[in-house]
Amino acid sequence: MNPTYDPAAVEADWYDIWEKSGVFAPEHNPDGEPFCIVLPPPNVTGVLHMGHALNHVIHDVIIRRKRMQGYRVLWLPGMDHAGIATQTVVERELAHEGLTRHDVGRERFIEQVWAWKTRSGGTITEQMRKLGESVDWSRERFTMDEGLSRAVREVFVSLYEKGLIYRGNRIINWCPQHLTALSDIEVEYEDEAGELVFINYPFTDGSGHLTVATTRAETMLGDTGVAVHPGDGRYSDAIGKTVTLPLMNREIPVVADEIVDPEFGTGAVKVTPAHDPNDFEIGRRHGLEAINILTESAEVNENGGRFSGLDRMTARLAVQDALAEGGHLDHIEERTHSVGHCSRCNTVVEPYLSLQWFVKVAPLVTPAIEAVRSGRTRFVPERWENSYYHWMENLRDWCISRQIWWGHRIPAWQCGDCDEVIVTREDPAACPSCSGSNLQQDEDVLDTWFSSALWPFSTLGWPDETPDLAAFYPNAVLVTGFDIIFFWVARMLKMGLEFMDDVPFRDVVIHGLVRAPDGRKMSKSLGNAIDPLDVIDSHGADPLRLAVVQAAAPGQDVPFDMEWVEGARKFGNKLWNAARFVLGHIEAGSVPAQGGYPDDPGPEAAWILSRLADVLRRFDQLADEYRFSDAYGLLYNFAWSEVFDWYLELSKAALDDQETARQTQQTLGVVLRDLLKLFHPAIPYLTEELWNELVGDGLLAGAEWPTPSQAAAPKSMDAFQELVGGIRRFRASHQLSPRQGLQMLVTDPDSIAESWWPRQLESLVAVATESGQPTAGRSTRVVAGSLQGFLPLDGVVDLDAERARLERALGAAEEDFELADRKLSNPSFRDRAPAEVVAKDEQKRKEAEATIAKLRAQLDELGPA
RNA sequence: GGGCGCUUAGCUCAGCGGGAGAGCGCUUCCUUGACGUGGAAGAGGUCACAGGUUCAAUCCCUGUAGCGCCCA
Numbered sequence: 001m002n003p004t005y006d007p008a009a010v011e012a013d014w015y016d017i018w019e020k021s022g023v024f025a026p027e028h029n030p031d032g033e034p035f036c037i038v039l040p041p042p043n044v045t046g047v048l049h050m051g052h053a054l055n056h057v058i059h060d061v062i063i064r065r066k067r068m069q070g071y072r073v074l075w076l077p078g079m080d081h082a083g084i085a086t087q088t089v090v091e092r093e094l095a096h097e098g099l100t101r102h103d104v105g106r107e108r109f110i111e112q113v114w115a116w117k118t119r120s121g122g123t124i125t126e127q128m129r130k131l132g133e134s135v136d137w138s139r140e141r142f143t144m145d146e147g148l149s150r151a152v153r154e155v156f157v158s159l160y161e162k163g164l165i166y167r168g169n170r171i172i173n174w175c176p177q178h179l180t181a182l183s184d185i186e187v188e189y190e191d192e193a194g195e196l197v198f199i200n201y202p203f204t205d206g207s208g209h210l211t212v213a214t215t216r217a218e219t220m221l222g223d224t225g226v227a228v229h230p231g232d233g234r235y236s237d238a239i240g241k242t243v244t245l246p247l248m249n250r251e252i253p254v255v256a257d258e259i260v261d262p263e264f265g266t267g268a269v270k271v272t273p274a275h276d277p278n279d280f281e282i283g284r285r286h287g288l289e290a291i292n293i294l295t296e297s298a299e300v301n302e303n304g305g306r307f308s309g310l311d312r313m314t315a316r317l318a319v320q321d322a323l324a325e326g327g328h329l330d331h332i333e334e335r336t337h338s339v340g341h342c343s344r345c346n347t348v349v350e351p352y353l354s355l356q357w358f359v360k361v362a363p364l365v366t367p368a369i370e371a372v373r374s375g376r377t378r379f380v381p382e383r384w385e386n387s388y389y390h391w392m393e394n395l396r397d398w399c400i401s402r403q404i405w406w407g408h409r410i411p412a413w414q415c416g417d418c419d420e421v422i423v424t425r426e427d428p429a430a431c432p433s434c435s436g437s438n439l440q441q442d443e444d445v446l447d448t449w450f451s452s453a454l455w456p457f458s459t460l461g462w463p464d465e466t467p468d469l470a471a472f473y474p475n476a477v478l479v480t481g482f483d484i485i486f487f488w489v490a491r492m493l494k495m496g497l498e499f500m501d502d503v504p505f506r507d508v509v510i511h512g513l514v515r516a517p518d519g520r521k522m523s524k525s526l527g528n529a530i531d532p533l534d535v536i537d538s539h540g541a542d543p544l545r546l547a548v549v550q551a552a553a554p555g556q557d558v559p560f561d562m563e564w565v566e567g568a569r570k571f572g573n574k575l576w577n578a579a580r581f582v583l584g585h586i587e588a589g590s591v592p593a594q595g596g597y598p599d600d601p602g603p604e605a606a607w608i609l610s611r612l613a614d615v616l617r618r619f620d621q622l623a624d625e626y627r628f629s630d631a632y633g634l635l636y637n638f639a640w641s642e643v644f645d646w647y648l649e650l651s652k653a654a655l656d657d658q659e660t661a662r663q664t665q666q667t668l669g670v671v672l673r674d675l676l677k678l679f680h681p682a683i684p685y686l687t688e689e690l691w692n693e694l695v696g697d698g699l700l701a702g703a704e705w706p707t708p709s710q711a712a713a714p715k716s717m718d719a720f721q722e723l724v725g726g727i728r729r730f731r732a733s734h735q736l737s738p739r740q741g742l743q744m745l746v747t748d749p750d751s752i753a754e755s756w757w758p759r760q761l762e763s764l765v766a767v768a769t770e771s772g773q774p775t776a777g778r779s780t781r782v783v784a785g786s787l788q789g790f791l792p793l794d795g796v797v798d799l800d801a802e803r804a805r806l807e808r809a810l811g812a813a814e815e816d817f818e819l820a821d822r823k824l825s826n827p828s829f830r831d832r833a834p835a836e837v838v839a840k841d842e843q844k845r846k847e848a849e850a851t852i853a854k855l856r857a858q859l860d861e862l863g864p865a
Numbered sequence: 866g867g868g869c870g871c872u873u874a875g876c877u878c879a880g881c882g883g884g885a886g887a888g889c890g891c892u893u894c895c896u897u898g899a900c901g902u903g904g905a906a907g908a909g910g911u912c913a914c915a916g917g918u919u920c921a922a923u924c925c926c927u928g929u930a931g932c933g934c935c936c937a
Contacts, residue, residue, distance in 0.1 A: 581899035
């Protein structure tokens, strides 16, 4: 073995071996209880970023542990076709040749997207392999593959038949860049500086004017009314009158509507039904015409009179100027307001009236809320449930049609002869109403999230009743960031309950965002993004994985710093060298894959075995609660400060002794082996490599999870460590070389010390012990309970330094005494505190008293400075 | 405006009713035969602030301030 850990060498070969062995498939544990997670499908355009790394590593930690625990584990990978994103990528390629998608035509364009998918879509799967993800590639799915497309069609038709999908003219969010509708959550709002423009609309009868306020002046071209609140006394006379729309000279009515906020602007608002959702509602209630004044690319159309042809932003200024010229501009106020942007291209979205397909969400929402309230699906951390309820209770219908080409085409046809709309599972040949064959399929495709919403069951074969579907639905866990609870989690719950009659998953584990070390969001545009593949190249996949797991407290954002990775790599080196040490004392391949704890462990071995059993139990508790950061923190500290720093050191003396050598070898082997098992879900490569050396039997990835041994801890270990600590502090404060041997006389009235102590004291701190008290010369004491060790001072140390050391210790002891004494002198404390708490403080006071007495005596023996 | 978090050692964060913890950083010592990617010892916190509950509050309650996120 190399003297140092080389991640690149360790990580070279194992993935292929794992994959070929079939250990990643559920068939590995055919009789186990099913446990399934479907991977949130990355976009087919995607490359692995830190967010994926965090998400995927949490998945793999859960999955690998469950597999080792004997579950029939399926982790199903796949990709999302990512409609707009993918289409944009291919359109950009076309643009290099000076072409648009319209030049090549729909059919050929889609062929090109598929070709692109074949060529580049596998990038992320290669990267997932590098990270070591134990997914079952034989079950990989794609949202556009044949089976999933069938599921999408079945769901669409079924919802349509139930009246839960409808087509209608509504105000939707329109992206003038992508030329498509967006759903509400694909719009991101930002506060921007803007102007509130106050415009005077003269009453047609000449009796003065009304003033309305707007941030989008150009929309006045499409005004068909003015609205005021019915209870607003300022305008009671105006209701029912008409005003003449400036610039357009259109006579429009003043109506009263509850929705108007009297506090906003002047309390009178212009009504543009085609360009504002509230105005659309007002218009509907009062029979106002909806005049669309914009083209799809947000230029003023022929309905905008002389402004037609201007871009909306240019038109805004032109309209303001024209109003000012005509004397209709009252005034302008500076104002910040919230502006919606396309979440993909950041273009300002336009509220736009158009004919779209919608999912009626109200009937789906109730069971989805109930499923979480009743605990059938649980959020971890729980607090996300509130956000979920709040969002679900305020949902508007979901606009699912997109005016793009890449995606599941809407299975609706319109008859050119009789206008019948046909929605069917099989493509229709003729109109069922008039038997005509002049059928035209809807041009639109579905929102990408429509197919994602079916992911937990469509990937398992639904609508067919496959064995996988029977075994793995509901999924056990969903792991995702809070940013897509609404996009995805909520919709999977709705669809799962509707079509599978059960929740899609039991637990929803929500993790945070990966942030840059300075706490800002990691992004390419800020230039502070860390590429996980660079980290893998420079430090290895295992160190990256361990760093991410340790840094990710549940539900908290993860401030990512390369120092974490450095630390994780150092840990890998430490583990590597611990294994080298162990393999220097036992035969390679000699450790059993499970069990094999020594029957008669010596005291040191019994101690580490009992600690291992404690840690294993606690680790499992934490992991079951998805607290992987705490679980691996616990394990890391146990491995380093107890196994490596203490047990490996203790084992050296025990190995030299023929009587204890065998048990010690056995213990070293099984303790290291169990560490490898516990660490395997986090650092699979390194542990597999070391397992191969140590056990050499089968794959660790398919091995059994450890069960705790029954060893009982010797009580004397705490006292022993205290004694060693005392000796080390004594050496440190007097700068004595660790090599310099010391003689120590020991008094032990309560027989705390055990027979194994002397050889370990010799081995660890070069102290030779003998029982008795010093008779001549000055000495100092190190204490472990009632046991005292006397170390010689004369000729060894600087007495002033010793005095200072003792005084420091005395001060600390006196503080301890004070604290306990103060509590115990309080009668209420004695009355009301539980007996064991009082007893504990009494014990503390007694010990502090004894310590003080010893230290004072010692100071006296030293004499004055 | 509504909601949800956060405020603990220089930094990043755990802990959450009975004497403040980890990693990194810092100081001192150590070429110990697994490892200097190491070992040993140490310094460093009125647990944001103000009230309250309690024998006891970093932890529970109320309020204040600052920061972050989500929704409107």
